[in-house]
Amino acid sequence: MTIAIGKAIQEGRNLVEPEAYELLExxxxxxxRHRVVNSAEQAEVASAELGxxxxxxxxxxxxxxxxxxxxxxxxxxxxxxxxxxxxxIVERSRQAxxxxxxxxxxxxxPPGIEVIxxxxxxxxxxxxxxxxxxxxxxxxxxxxxxxLIPLTExxxxxxxxxxxxxxxxxxxxxxxxxxxxxxxxLLLTVSRMAVENPEIAEMDLNPIIVYEEGLSVVxxxxxxxxxxxxx
Amino acid sequence: xxxxxxxxxxxxxxxxxxxxxxxxxxxxxxAPEKLGYQIFKNILDAGFPGTVHPIxxxxxxxxxxxxxxxxxxxxxxxxxxxxxxxxxxxxxxxxQCGKRGVKGAIVISGGxxxxxxxxxxxxxxxxxxxxxxNVAVIGxxxxxxxxxxxxxxxSWPLLTRRGGVAIVSQSGTVGxxxxxxxxxxxxxxxxxxxxxxxxxxxEADLIHYFAQDPHTRTIAIYMEGVKAAxxxxxxxxxxxxxxxxxxxxxxPKGRKAAESHTRSxxxxxxxxEGVFRQLGIHRADDLxxxxxxxxxxxxxxxxxxxxxxxxxxxxxxxILATDMAENTGLDVAPLPEEMARKLRAVLPKxxxxxxxxxxxxxxxAEMYRQVVEAAGPHFDIVxxxxxxPIPGASGVVGTDPLQLVIYLGGAEVERHxxxxxxxxxxxxxxxxxxxxxxxxxxxx
Numbered sequence: 001m002t003i004a005i006g007k008a009i010q011e012g013r014n015l016v017e018p019e020a021y022e023l024l025e026x027x028x029x030x031x032x033r034h035r036v037v038n039s040a041e042q043a044e045v046a047s048a049e050l051g052x053x054x055x056x057x058x059x060x061x062x063x064x065x066x067x068x069x070x071x072x073x074x075x076x077x078x079x080x081x082x083x084x085x086x087x088x089i090v091e092r093s094r095q096a097x098x099x100x101x102x103x104x105x106x107x108x109x110p111p112g113i114e115v116i117x118x119x120x121x122x123x124x125x126x127x128x129x130x131x132x133x134x135x136x137x138x139x140x141x142x143x144x145x146x147x148l149i150p151l152t153e154x155x156x157x158x159x160x161x162x163x164x165x166x167x168x169x170x171x172x173x174x175x176x177x178x179x180x181x182x183x184x185x186l187l188l189t190v191s192r193m194a195v196e197n198p199e200i201a202e203m204d205l206n207p208i209i210v211y212e213e214g215l216s217v218v219x220x221x222x223x224x225x226x227x228x229x230x231x
Numbered sequence: 232x233x234x235x236x237x238x239x240x241x242x243x244x245x246x247x248x249x250x251x252x253x254x255x256x257x258x259x260x261x262a263p264e265k266l267g268y269q270i271f272k273n274i275l276d277a278g279f280p281g282t283v284h285p286i287x288x289x290x291x292x293x294x295x296x297x298x299x300x301x302x303x304x305x306x307x308x309x310x311x312x313x314x315x316x317x318x319x320x321x322x323x324x325x326x327q328c329g330k331r332g333v334k335g336a337i338v339i340s341g342g343x344x345x346x347x348x349x350x351x352x353x354x355x356x357x358x359x360x361x362x363x364x365n366v367a368v369i370g371x372x373x374x375x376x377x378x379x380x381x382x383x384x385x386s387w388p389l390l391t392r393r394g395g396v397a398i399v400s401q402s403g404t405v406g407x408x409x410x411x412x413x414x415x416x417x418x419x420x421x422x423x424x425x426x427x428x429x430x431x432x433x434e435a436d437l438i439h440y441f442a443q444d445p446h447t448r449t450i451a452i453y454m455e456g457v458k459a460a461x462x463x464x465x466x467x468x469x470x471x472x473x474x475x476x477x478x479x480x481x482x483p484k485g486r487k488a489a490e491s492h493t494r495s496x497x498x499x500x501x502x503x504e505g506v507f508r509q510l511g512i513h514r515a516d517d518l519x520x521x522x523x524x525x526x527x528x529x530x531x532x533x534x535x536x537x538x539x540x541x542x543x544x545x546x547x548x549x550i551l552a553t554d555m556a557e558n559t560g561l562d563v564a565p566l567p568e569e570m571a572r573k574l575r576a577v578l579p580k581x582x583x584x585x586x587x588x589x590x591x592x593x594x595x596a597e598m599y600r601q602v603v604e605a606a607g608p609h610f611d612i613v614x615x616x617x618x619x620p621i622p623g624a625s626g627v628v629g630t631d632p633l634q635l636v637i638y639l640g641g642a643e644v645e646r647h648x649x650x651x652x653x654x655x656x657x658x659x660x661x662x663x664x665x666x667x668x669x670x671x672x673x674x675x
Contacts, residue, residue: 122502145504146505147509
């Protein structure tokens with residue numbers, strides 16, 4: 001169990017996003033360069049260091065759906081925008097009575113093909129790894145694939161191949177093919193994380209931006225199993 | 232997960248259900264319209280090799296057999312009880328059976344968990360009685376067991392054809408339909424098991440059992456949901472025989488219907504899809520696929536590769552076959568020049584020597600034989616479509632290279648030839664699409 005998971009379980013909460021990033025990085029998964037800041041001034045300094053454009057996100061164990069709360073502000077291009085975003089997130093968290101553990105400033109990831117991956121609990125089969133293309137493919141067409149953990153390399157490759165929108169990953173309309181090897185490795189990593197950290201109940205990596213070479217997990221949500229009664 | 236739920240039913244207890252030496256029919260009836268009469272009669276008519284005792288306190292004799300008032304009154308050993316009495320009496324009857332050394336019981340009666348909370352209580356009592364008395368129970372709310380190899384037909388309708396596919400079904404009718412088709416075609420089954428509410432014996436026990444059964448080559452399952460995932464996964468991982476599953480309850484309303492039918496949790500369909508693929512289970516999308524896939528997997532060897540030559544007397548059928556082959560990843564490769572030259576020399580001028588190879592409407596069995604012979608070195612599979620009444624078709628088909636037989640539009644000649652094929656153990660498919668689709672499962 002990683003330190004972040006142990007601490008979160010002790011405090012009876014789920015991972016906040018910087019901790020989820022930390023977990024992913026510990027397993028060799030790329031996430032955007034980021035800092036957690038506690039003032040508008042720090043936000044400005046961090047942004048200058050990371051390089052514009054940046055994203056500002058709320059960090060709070062009470063907020064599962066950051067976007068719905070207005071806790072994610074994208075495409076911030078200068079210091080004024082970053083300061084305004086910081087103040088706005090503080091204000092939103094106060095309105096929602098959500099405990100604020102800072103604001104996450106991260107480098108805006110360049111565009112690529114958006115996919116999602118994660119771990120969910122199936123009522124019958126238990127923990128399963130999920131994969132799909134981002135946006136309407138998952139929401140409208142339910143174009144997703146699942147496998148039981150632990151995944152083999154063949155399973156990971158099949159999961160990517162068997163979704164209906166898979167040709168999009170091979171490159172369409174002159175687009176470059178996505179790094180399928182990096183994607184398969186990510187699915188295997190999700191499986192390994194779940195096997196090695198049985199405290200993880202759900203993981204939602206959405207979106208993941210895949211490039212011709214490599215990928216970046218832009219948003220990560222990790223929910224933990226909490227004991228409801230002493231063992 | 233309750234302790235011990237990962238252990239499978241012992242071979243001995245399942246043998247009592249499928250290959251008993253003696254059977255008691257509890258609730259046997261003198262009234263021909265009742266199941267208690269039909270099942271008793273079917274056991275006799277199928278030629279059960281051991282003793283069969285009817286049990287009914289109100290009768291003295293049924294179909295010439297002495298009737299006993301209870302299981303206790305039978306003087307000799309009974310292995311299997313088939314129970315067709317009202318639900319409230321079943322649990323106690325199972326206890327009595329246990330005391331008499333009965334190892335297995337098939338509970339045909341309904342009125343259990345499928346009917347609501349009161350039935351649920353009765354079912355729990357049944358399970359408790361079965362566990363305490365060490366009796367393996369199939370059902371309740373089921374259509375029984377038919378093992379034509381024994382033979383034991385504790386089910387209906389009366390079907391006796393022996394074959395290589397084990398049918399395991401949560402729905403009695405769905406399973407019986409498959410068995411009926413297999414009988415019609417003279418392919419038969421290895422065993423038919425209707426699981427009903429599967430209060431005790433479940434699909435995992437049966438996968439485990441049929442994986443070792445010498446008569447079973449392929450296991451065909453209709454299910455609305457797995458009963459216990461860990462046990463199911465273990466059974467499937469250990470099974471070395473092809474497993475074909477039709478999993479119903481794919482849509483939200485279908486899931487709801489499954490819950491009220493056999494109280495099954497139908498689960499998320501996409502997860503089933505992934506799990507089945509991961510475990511190498513052949514997933515059938517409908518009843519015909521369940522039948523066709525099992526038939527192909529049980530009776531055809533695995534092809535060496537994907538190169539398929541389609542030979543037909545019907546142009547249209549050849550195109551339908553080609554479309555399905557393309558869609559299922561088979562390779563309808565062009566004819567090598569050497570082979571085409573050889574065939575043009577022996578076939579009539581009007582034949583279209585290509586792939587698909589159209590022998591046209593006046594094709595005869597000898598022409599098919601010539602094509603198969605020429606195809607040998609170049610193709611992994613020859614799909615033979617007999618699209619007209621072609622006598623002697625069954626005489627020209629062999630196994631090298633693998634030959635897939637599709638016969639349609641041949642009326643009486645077709646029906647006659649199909650049975651000849653099936654008696655030789657070569658499966659015949661009724662349409663180009665169904666045949667090619669089933670074939671593609673051999674290469675999954």
